[in-house]
Amino acid sequence: MALGHRFHVDQDGHSVTVQFVGGAGGFEVLVDGKVVAYGPGRRKGGTVTAELPGDPPRPFAITVSHPREMGGVPFCVLESGGMRYLMPQIPLGGAGERPARRGPYRPVRRLRRFLRRSLRRLGRR
Template sequence: MAGGRRFHLDQDGHSVTVQLRGAHPEVEVLVDGKVVAQRTGPVKGTTALEAELPGDPPRPFRILIAPVEGPDGTPLCMMESAGARSPMPLVPLLSAGRPAQPGPSPTRLVRRRLRRLLHRRAGRH
């Protein structure tokens, strides 16, 4: 599950998003933009995270993430709520119509940090 992936589903008037990031994945479950559950560390087999949809009373749900063998390595993400399972579709990490912006290279970041350090040591700010 290396790399970043985002899954999204609208459920009972609430926005439910699952984000996977990193080589040792961090999994976050967001409801209406707020983190309600998270897990960090290696994932082996199916991972389950439990959370609640706001309301009176709150409605519990569970997110299931299962690795899938294949060329792109995109896992399967499902939401269980009130005894029903719904697949969560993969959505792009960028907004539609926005081209990807490459970040600075690691070499450039190291150079920038070294330059700042040298300026500080020389008394220049």
């Protein structure tokens, strides 16, 4: 499982998020922004169980697929109360946010840098 996958769904008034961490494919399950469970660190997907807060707490399960089953992108299913919900993948930057801009393009600065490096290389010969 690759880094950078995050899935989110609102379930029974609570925010449930699955976010992948580390290069080994482990994932964490967050309910209302708090980590409640960790998934396996092997690259095979897996199932974890946790509880939604309330009185009484409601158990749910998260199943994550092996990424090669879906062309390199894992899918995530939430099982709660006998129903299954496919969790949509959301971008890591958040909804409505633009990607960070690298800064203004400065051709003169790049040309000077190229010339300095080229002159240094010529001086080493």
